[in-house]
Amino acid sequence: MGAVEGAGSAEGVGRGLPREALDIAAGYAFTGPALELGALLWGGQCLPDVQIRIPLPMLNRHGLVAGATGTGKTKTLQLIAEQLAAQGVPVFLADIKGDVSGISVPGEAGAKVAERAGDVGQEWEATGFPSEFYALGGIGTGIPVRATITSFGPVLLSKVLQLNQTQEQALGLIFHYADQKGLELVDLKDLRAVVHFLTSDEGKPELKGIGGLSTVTAGVILRALTAFEAQGMGDFFGEPEFDTSEFLRLAPDGRGLVSVLELADVQDKPQLFSTFLMWLLADLYNDLPEVGDVEKPKLVFFFDEAHLLFNGASKAFLGAITQTVRLIRSKGVGVFFVTQTPKDVPADVLGQLGNRVQHALRAFTPDDQKALKATVRTFPDSAYDLEEILTGIGTGEAVITVLSEKGAPTPVAATRLRAPESLMGPVEAGALEAAVRASVLYSRYAEAVDRESAYERLAAREAERAEAEAAAAAAAAESAAQEKPQGGRAGGSVAGGSVVDQVVGSGMFKSLLRSMGTQIGREISRSVFGTARRRR
Numbered sequence: 001m002g003a004v005e006g007a008g009s010a011e012g013v014g015r016g017l018p019r020e021a022l023d024i025a026a027g028y029a030f031t032g033p034a035l036e037l038g039a040l041l042w043g044g045q046c047l048p049d050v051q052i053r054i055p056l057p058m059l060n061r062h063g064l065v066a067g068a069t070g071t072g073k074t075k076t077l078q079l080i081a082e083q084l085a086a087q088g089v090p091v092f093l094a095d096i097k098g099d100v101s102g103i104s105v106p107g108e109a110g111a112k113v114a115e116r117a118g119d120v121g122q123e124w125e126a127t128g129f130p131s132e133f134y135a136l137g138g139i140g141t142g143i144p145v146r147a148t149i150t151s152f153g154p155v156l157l158s159k160v161l162q163l164n165q166t167q168e169q170a171l172g173l174i175f176h177y178a179d180q181k182g183l184e185l186v187d188l189k190d191l192r193a194v195v196h197f198l199t200s201d202e203g204k205p206e207l208k209g210i211g212g213l214s215t216v217t218a219g220v221i222l223r224a225l226t227a228f229e230a231q232g233m234g235d236f237f238g239e240p241e242f243d244t245s246e247f248l249r250l251a252p253d254g255r256g257l258v259s260v261l262e263l264a265d266v267q268d269k270p271q272l273f274s275t276f277l278m279w280l281l282a283d284l285y286n287d288l289p290e291v292g293d294v295e296k297p298k299l300v301f302f303f304d305e306a307h308l309l310f311n312g313a314s315k316a317f318l319g320a321i322t323q324t325v326r327l328i329r330s331k332g333v334g335v336f337f338v339t340q341t342p343k344d345v346p347a348d349v350l351g352q353l354g355n356r357v358q359h360a361l362r363a364f365t366p367d368d369q370k371a372l373k374a375t376v377r378t379f380p381d382s383a384y385d386l387e388e389i390l391t392g393i394g395t396g397e398a399v400i401t402v403l404s405e406k407g408a409p410t411p412v413a414a415t416r417l418r419a420p421e422s423l424m425g426p427v428e429a430g431a432l433e434a435a436v437r438a439s440v441l442y443s444r445y446a447e448a449v450d451r452e453s454a455y456e457r458l459a460a461r462e463a464e465r466a467e468a469e470a471a472a473a474a475a476a477a478e479s480a481a482q483e484k485p486q487g488g489r490a491g492g493s494v495a496g497g498s499v500v501d502q503v504v505g506s507g508m509f510k511s512l513l514r515s516m517g518t519q520i521g522r523e524i525s526r527s528v529f530g531t532a533r534r535r536r
Contacts, residue, residue, distance in 0.1 A: 017042070020383035025050040026409040030404065032056065033296070037357070037400060039395070041119040041414040048121030052415040054080075054355055056087060058403040060334035061149075062325060066341055066375075067359020068069055073338055074397040076357055077302050078420040080196040080336075081258055085129045089296050090256040094249050094277055094304040098264030101432055102423030104131035116396070116419045125423040129284040130251035131258040131421045131434050134242075136276055137235035140265035141432050145213075146447050147279055149185035152237065153530030155317055159275045160233075161224045165314055170217045172530065174198065177344055179526075183454035187238040188229045190454035195222045202465075225521050233272065237408035239449045244283045246264040246441060274308035278321065280528045281335065285324050288331040295351050298332035306337035313519040320529045322348045341371045342378045350378065361390045382412035389414050 017025075021042045033056040040050035042117055067073050074097070081091040081103060093100050106126035107113070117124040135142030149157065154175045158168035178185055178194050185191045197203040199218045207213055235534065248392045249257045263273050281301055291298070303309070329352075335343055337353065341361065345353070356379070363372050380401060389399055393414060401412045426432075436442060526532060 008166060012174060015052045017047075021047070021050070022412045024383070024413050027404070028053050028413065030055050032405055033087065035059070035080060035087075036077070036418060038415040038417040041397065041416055044405070046119045046416045048119065051121070052400055053406045054402045056089075056296050057185075057293065057405070058355065058407070059084065059089070059300055060294065060329050060332055061407070062329065062334055062404050063336040063355030063402075064342060064345065064353040065302075065336055065338045065352070065357045065359075066344075067398065068340060068362045070395065071359035072398070072417065073359055074099060075396065075420055075424060076200075076359070076398065076417060077304075077336075077338065078422065078424065079418055081300075081302070082127070082129055082420055082422060084300050085256040085258050087296060088250060088254055088256050090224065090248050090250065090259070090299045092259045092261070092280070092299065092301045094261045094263055094273075094302065096263050096267055096289070096304050098262065098441055099424075099426050100260055101131075101262070101427045102419075102425045103258055103260065104128050104133075104435065105423045105427055107419075107421050107423050113419050117417075120416050120418050122418045124419060125421055127188070129258050129422055130253070130255055131260055132246075132439055132441065133432060134259060134261045136261070136263065136266055136273060137237075139235060140262045141429070142260075142262045142436055142508055143439060143441050144448070145235060145261065145276075146238050146240065146315050146445075146448070147283075148239060148532075149191050149237050150175075151241060151283070151532040152279055153526060153532065155314075155320060155530040156279050157311065159317055160272055161221075162271065162312070163221070163224065165316075167217055167221060167224075168314060168316065170213050173210050173213045174218070174221070175526075175530070177206065179455060183457060186451070186453040187455075188225060188234050192222065192225045192229070193455040193458045195225065197459075202446075233269075235448075236272065236276065239451065240445055242445060244280055245287065247280075247284070247301075270305065270308040274305060277303055278309060278324075278529070279531065281333075282320075282324055282527065282531050284333055285328045286527050286531060288328075288333065291328050291332045292330055294332045297334045300334040300336065302336045302338055304338040306339040310344065310346060312454050318346055318348075322346070322352075323528050325332070325349055325352055332495045338453050341375055343371055343374045354407075354409065356399075356401050358390065358399045360395075360397070363387075363391050379412055380409050384412060384414060386412070405536070486505075 008277065021040065021055065024040060024042075028051065030053060034053040035056060037052045037054065040047045040052055065073050065076050077093060078100065081093055084091050093103075109124075109126060113124060115124070121218060128245075133142040134145045137146050138144030154168065154172040158171050163171060174191075174195060177198070183190070183194055185194065195218055197385070198207045198213075199215055199222065204215065207215065207218065216469070247257075247259045251257055261277075266273050281303070283300070286303070288298070309321070328335065337349070339345065342350055342358075358375065358379075361368070361372050361375060363369050372387055372390060375390065379386060381400070384399070393399070397416050398414060400415045402410050404410050425462040
């Protein structure tokens with residue numbers, strides 16, 4: 001399976017086809033390596049001689065896989081991921097429903113598979129693909145994926161906490177303060193400790209010094225963090241932080257590794273997992289070097305349930321998504337958004353998605369009709385009646401347009417898609433668990449680590465402050481006891497010097513100064529999303 005050079009030529013296509021069908025065939029007759037999607041549908045017939053394909057170098061130009069529930073989107077992702085892996089391109093897949101893990105084992109032959117393969121001219125062979133399985137925070141079966149709060153940044157965290165714009169800006173100021181003071185935010189208790197400090201009597205002067213952050217707003221953020229942690233969200237943040245370069249690995253046989261993020265156990269937390277997917281993408285963008293146009297992508301990232309990312313997003317958040325998607329192509333990463341209709345994706349992002357696989361849409365309600373018409377308008381001019389085609393095609397069929405080798409849109413083609421060669425369903429739970437524990441990455445990320453960070457430093461600072469105050473009080477008491485009234489002079493000194501001198505000279509006070517001094521001048525450089533640019 002995989003890229004076939006020169007396949008899909010219009011030459012040899014059956015005589016008697018209308019000019020429009022021949023033009024479509026010519027539009028997909030690429031000479032370089034390409035992924036085979038399926039065969040052309042025309043006039044109610046499937047034409048196996050006319051193969052619909054995507055040039056391999058165009059897979060970093062981003063794409064959209066859309067369609068109503070149950071129309072075959074997941075199988076399309078599996079089909080594309082298989083062929084990418086076969087060509088040495090790593091793939092990232094988010095498994096929302098828990099049915100993508102089957103990509104790791106060979107598929108099962110059967111009458112339906114044989115019929116589909118015959119229809120589209122596919123030489124089907126059961127094949128499994130090298131895979132790694134991950135789970136957010138270790139919730140579910142998979143290698144734990146965690147992020148530090150510092151790395152996650154204020155913009156993404158505001159989306160997770162569902163803060164409004166004012167509160168998002170305030171959270172940005174809190175991160176700025178923590179960055180300046182070297183208070184590393186590893187987990188939720190670190191951020192909670194910083195906010196609690198800034199709203200305390202001791203920290204309020206600091207709060208005034210960072211501008212525009214009121215005690216009331218800081219209190220709202222603190223309550224949001226407390227409620228968020230109470231819902232069991234703390235496991236997602238901490239160390240060891242996941243290194244997204246793990247997604248770029250190849251298997252020993254040269255095939256691309258398929259990284260599957262299992263989300264079935266957190267699918268009731270859509271704000272969290274969709275934003276975490278954006279963190280993974282932003283982290284890749286931050287770390288990868290510029291490579292320009294490449295012969296094949298370094299990674300293709302499938303962003304499932306994309307509408308969850310955009311729902312309720314702030315203007316800053318949408319702007320950051322748009323910029324990340326626009327620029328990450330030059331780093332060799334292709335992104336496919338997966339959702340129900342193109343209208344789920346903002347226009348500025350949709351305009352960058354040159355490869356389109358649109359499955360069937362429903363048109364039962366006025367809103368459905370409106371979405372259908374909006375979808376049709378996003379396609380190039382077509383020889384098809386797209387409204388009719390999009391409501392009439394079956395499961396495992398789609399309307400496709402991609403970018404040609406020259407970067408121009410191909411003709412719109414109704415297509416019967418190939419059958420995946422791996423298992424179209426989940427693997428057995430025991431086998432999945434065994435695969436996770438056998439991974440070389442499991443020991444690296446399995447156990448959470450809680451090292452010294454902002455929470456511990458602020459607690460130590462508070463203890464040192466209390467001890468310094470106690471030392472000052474003891475010194476003052478000793479001074480008062482030794483004081484002798486001489487001509488009305490107020491006793492402000494002792495044999496060893498003034499009370500202030502003694503306190504300032506104490507070991508505890510010097511320790512406090514050293515602790516504070518080491519934090520100055522270490523402000524973190526942040527990216528467009530407010531994520532940390534470098535690993536700490």
